[in-house]
Amino acid sequence: MAEQLFQKRIPIFPRGVKGRFRSIKYVILFVAYGIYFLMPWMRWDRDFGPHQAILFDIVGRKFYLFDLVVYAQDIFWLAGLLGIGAFLLFFVTGIAGRVFCGYFCFQTLWTDVFILIERLAQGERNARIKLSKAPWTANKIWRMSLTWFLWLLVAFLTGLSFTLYWGDAITLSKAFFTGQAPFPAYATTLFLTATTFVMAGLAREQTCTYMCPYARFQGVMFDQNTLVVAYDEQRGERSNGRQKPAKGLLKQEERLGKDVGDCIDCGFCVQVCPMGIDIRNGMQYQCTSCALCIDACDTIMDSINYPRGLIRYASENSMEGKKTRWLNVKTVGYGIFILLISGLLVWSIAHRSIVELTIRPIRKPMYVVLSDGRILNRYEIKINNKASELKRFRLTISGIKDAKLELGQENPVKVLAESSSIVLAKVVTHNPEKDKTRTYITFKLQDVTNSTTPALTKTSVFSLPSR
Ligand code: SF4
């Protein structure tokens, strides 16, 4: 028989558990789902533009984030945000290992909900294992259908909610269900529905183990001071190993006397693990630091009156009885980078200009000599009004004596809210610098609807005839 190159997936049926970390994970899950699903429906009062708090307007090339409107040219803010995200991830990983994976990652959050659905439709771990091995009876068909239907519903709502961030949620959802939405809305929803269903329902831990690159390179960010979910082997095994409770091995003192470890080999920590690993075998790259095994072991320790913490968050140093040093060159360096990029981003957003002026000299021809000997240069002037109200701007020039500006339209120039206007300008003057082929001219743009707004100035080239 041909040798199999790939191991077939061994299905994992995680058991439910209660505890401190499980509760924290539920709170994070609740908040994350609340934000993700409700945000497209949140309305926001704007004088101009959509009344949706968060909207990514691809056609208008604007992103609305509450009172902040991000234009395509502000894309470097996104680079700043990505930079902060990356360094924050390195910083947190350096201190507390893969807590992002275990608590905040989409894959973890959605898989958690899919497991909850599975438990609701099919029962606890043992019932699910039994059902998976059972023949296809009416009961199995009903339970599996219910599971897949609820998974599909969550996956569809996930896909649709994502789509609603890219258009007015109320209008787009009506159009979606009446078959009048644009094709990309259906394609995006279908794609997200399918990927959510496969990743959270079918692939689950395989997504983290085989597809996610972060699981593979996170090791380089770990050191002896990084917190990981660890089994206290010294306490759990002692010199005579772990043993199930039996006569003479019930109380902790009895076990201590016989040098038997505190681990009663109940397997609860393995049964709750969504990655299907046994943390007692040491740190493994599959572990997402979700801490459910800590809750499981603490539950067991409480029930037999042993101290908690046989499995706990601990650094390699603390396990060896040494001090954990949170602050080291690496974490301080990441922290400084985060503060620096955040400061720059906040400064850039706080000092963003609501008006932009671009001057482009028209090169064909570079200049025209008029019949009276004067020189004419033409310019394409773009005024971008990012404000949520109509504005009027007066354009003036300086830098060349006696130069005249002709706009061919009224000056002040009217620019609608959140729009831009292109003005074709002519500048005419007697040759100011007869021995040069170019000089410079300064354009000044003054907002006349709000005279307290500082004027914008831009200097451009004024081309002259060559000798
Ligand atoms: S070993 Fe523990 S912390 Fe790691 S994935 Fe499994 S349950 Fe979560």
Ligand code: SF4
């Ligand atoms: S839950 Fe605790 S006692 Fe039970 S097998 Fe795991 S480590 Fe041992």
